[in-house]
Amino acid sequence: DAGVTQSPTHLIKTRGQQVTLRCSPKSGHDTVSWYQQALGQGPQFIFQYYEEEERQRGNFPDRFSGHQFPNYSSELNVNALLLGDSALYLCASSLSGLIEKDEQYFGPGTRLTVT
Amino acid sequence: AQKITQTQPGMFVQEKEAVTLDCTYDTSDQSYGLFWYKQPSSGEMIFLIYQGSYDEQNATEGRYSLNFQKARKSANLVISASQLGDSAMYFCAMREGGGGGADGLTFGKGTHLIIQP
Numbered sequence: 742d743a744g745v746t747q748s749p750t751h752l753i754k755t756r757g758q759q760v761t762l763r764c765s766p767k768s769g770h771d772t773v774s775w776y777q778q779a780l781g782q783g784p785q786f787i788f789q790y791y792e793e794e795e796r797q798r799g800n801f802p803d804r805f806s807g808h809q810f811p812n813y814s815s816e817l818n819v820n821a822l823l824l825g826d827s828a829l830y831l832c833a834s835s836l837s838g839l840i841e842k843d844e845q846y847f848g849p850g851t852r853l854t855v856t
Numbered sequence: 857a858q859k860i861t862q863t864q865p866g867m868f869v870q871e872k873e874a875v876t877l878d879c880t881y882d883t884s885d886q887s888y889g890l891f892w893y894k895q896p897s898s899g900e901m902i903f904l905i906y907q908g909s910y911d912e913q914n915a916t917e918g919r920y921s922l923n924f925q926k927a928r929k930s931a932n933l934v935i936s937a938s939q940l941g942d943s944a945m946y947f948c949a950m951r952e953g954g955g956g957g958a959d960g961l962t963f964g965k966g967t968h969l970i971i972q973p
Binding site: 774776781782784785786789797799829833844845846848850 | 860891900901947962964966
């Protein structure tokens with residue numbers, strides 16, 4: 742049973758460039774959430790995708806956008822990169838409608854460095 | 857105001873001792889969920905335990921238990937018989953609202969736990 746996978750593992754970009762990060766959810770899950778974790782901080786919620794639409798969004802600018810595909814995989818796009826975008830980007834998957842534990846399974850993350 | 861507060865940036869604990877990691881939360885919702893995650897140096901967030909706001913009993917998962925004090929808005933994680941492999945960052949998180957997988961989590965800043973032999 743494959744867990745949440747993310748690619749790439751590490752990425753180095755230059756300020757002003759654009760980046761795309763990818764996530765495949767755990768088998769059977771239909772909802773994908775993205776989080777940004779700056780060094781020494783807890784993760785911050787960026788947005789969540791369900792049925793190929795953005796369902797909820799955290800306090801992030803429009804430079805952060807996403808997409809969900811029919812197979813439930815997802816992409817996170819960041820435009821006009823800033824030095825402050827350097828962080829670990831975590832993807833989490835869950836099953837919509839699961840009330841009890843409402844557990845989100847996290848992937849290993851993509852470490853983005855902006856120079 | 858912070859929604860999740862973890863007041864212990866770092867803790868050193870002797871192996872085999874029990875350890876309590878503190879977490880207080882702030883919400884006006886009646887329905888919410890509280891989570892604890894472990895993050896080793898590899899970076900992956902590992903789910904440990906969950907407590908729903910309407911759960912009357914404290915959650916337990918093996919060596920992990922959650923000391924839920926609703927009136928005090930406190931959700932401390934207790935690890936019994938600590939092991940060297942427990943050394944990691946620990947995050948408390950909250951989901952507000954009705955759940956069903958529809959809400960992002962709000963995390964605290966974490967506690968760095970180091971287990972000493």
